[in-house]
Amino acid sequence: MIKYIGSKRALIPLILGVLDTIQRSGTEIRTALDPFTGSTRVAHSLKSRGIYVFAGDYLNFSYTLARALIAADARDYPPTLLNPILSELNALEGNPGWFTRIYSQEARFFQEKNARRIEAIRNYIEEHFSDSADLKAILLTSLILAADKVDSTTGVQMAYLKKWAPRSFNDLLLLYPPLLPGRGEAIWGDALHWVGQVEVDFAYIDPPYNSHSYLGNYHLWETLVLWDNPVVYGVARKRLDVRSKKSPFNSKRQAQEALKALLKNLRAKVTMVSFNNEGFLSLNQIVEMAKEMGFVVVIEKEHKRYIGSVIGVFNPKGEKVGEVSHTKNKEYLIVILQDSKVKRAIEERFVNVKAIQQSLF
Ligand SMILES: C[S@@+](CC[C@H](N)C(=O)[O-])C[C@H]1O[C@@H](n2cnc3c(N)ncnc32)[C@H](O)[C@@H]1O
Structure with missing residues (x-):
């Protein structure tokens, strides 16, 4: 998780x-x-x-996690079906574009090598799996879980660390997500x-229970799911709708x-x-x-x-x-x-x- x-x-x-x-x-x-x-x-x-x-x-993004981890039935998405797709995604060459520029150069949430791969994988999911909502949610969940393991934050995305987090040097790796039967x-x-x-x-x-906005704290996951190349602001390059969606x-x-x-x-x-x-x-x-x-x-x-x-x-x-x-x-x-x-x-x-x-x- x-x-x-x-x-x-x-x-x-x-x-x-x-x-x-x-x-x-x-x-x-x-x-x-x-x-x-x-x-x-x-x-x-x-x-x-x-x-x-x-x-x-x-x-x-939370809805997407719920669609994969709560709504979907693991028996419909066994490792024999998912693992070959995940291997295909893990093998994609990095593809730098707006995501890489904003989140590894303008802000340093990911090492560039990982941001490029996140970008390539996200584009591929959009192109190839958009007609199956559950499968798309499962692949996005796997991508979020993998990206969360190589980010460079203290756990919230209001800021990135001045010095790269040790985990950010690891390579992004998509794994079979913790789906449950039923x-x-x-x-x-x-x-x-x-x-x-x-x-x-x-x-x-x-x-x-306080004023901290979950959208502000996790704006990157929202962007990764919506994939909408949003207008961003501030050092943390937050989405503009962080200001209005309350x-x-x-x-x-x-x-x-x-x-x-x-x-x-x-x-x-x-x-x-x-x-x-x-x-x-x-x-x-x-x-x-x-x-x-x-x-x-x-x-x-x-x-x-x-x-x-x-x-x-x-x-x-x-x-x-x-x-x-x-x-x-x-x-x-x-x-x-x-x-x-x-x-x-x-x-x-x-x-x-x-x-x-x-x-x-
Ligand atoms: C304290 S967190 C929940 C943490 C969760 N129990 C867990 O263990 O991960 C509160 C959640 O409420 C969501 N939220 C805030 N306002 C909401 C609203 N009006 N309707 C639905 N969800 C909302 C936030 O996006 C956030 O994910």
Whole structure:
């Protein structure tokens, strides 16, 4: 999976543990919704449990990842079918054009040898696989995963490193992506507009909680998927639409109303809201919204922060412009249930829960 700020990799065992408890208490979980799917990690772990998953995002690259890793059925795209295509792509000669110029010369996100090959492979996918949407998404996913392994950033694309990252010297290599057997759904668009159309057993809600735009942080992946030679600006050569395509969840003024509207529209037996103590909203504000929907349990986990905060804050020239404040934050899972028995089962299994509950209710 790609490096993704706010990715819930470290929380997946806890999320699955809570789901286990819910299932063992008699609530069946056959379908799930992840409308802010990002890297698709959580959706992927749910699908790997045999759950039918609807995964969505308003960014095109995340939708593309979901189309490959959640919607497509691995049995339709076995290694015997994909590996020869990937070998063909890996063997293409580099073909420098606008992508190479912008992202390896004007900005140094990739070594030129890799940017040229990314460009050649992307052009080839467009020319040869545009008539098969799933296969195209799978090949683009393989390309994004390969490019992510040779980029020269700290994990976000707001800036590139002054000194080339050691991994950027490696050669780009497309591999068979982590497809899973079984189908699912990928949905593109603003979750506020579509969540009400899907009815599920379990909804996992993980919107952005601060002003950092995911489009700004991952503009290269959006460009790689759209392949639209966009107008770019600034040292990081961001797409111009980073300035205009805004999510209400990135706005301090709008975030509370947006989350309220989203929760109100959900049609799920069990809902889990992911949240940390560094966002616009307080834990109490979210719990107040959750209480209107059912029984609420809050689970807390200390979480090591994004590595960028540990190594410091740097400008695009690599100069240190800020200090590290702290290296740990708290992650919360706010679970909303319709059955008090299930609530008690979760409280019994997860340490910490009782103490937090008492301070909140
Ligand atoms: C915190 S990240 C999700 C991380 C994900 N759970 C993971 O583990 O990778 C939030 C995601 O919400 C998406 N997003 C922001 N506003 C949105 C909206 N209005 N509708 C749908 N997706 C949105 C962002 O593009 C981003 O991928």
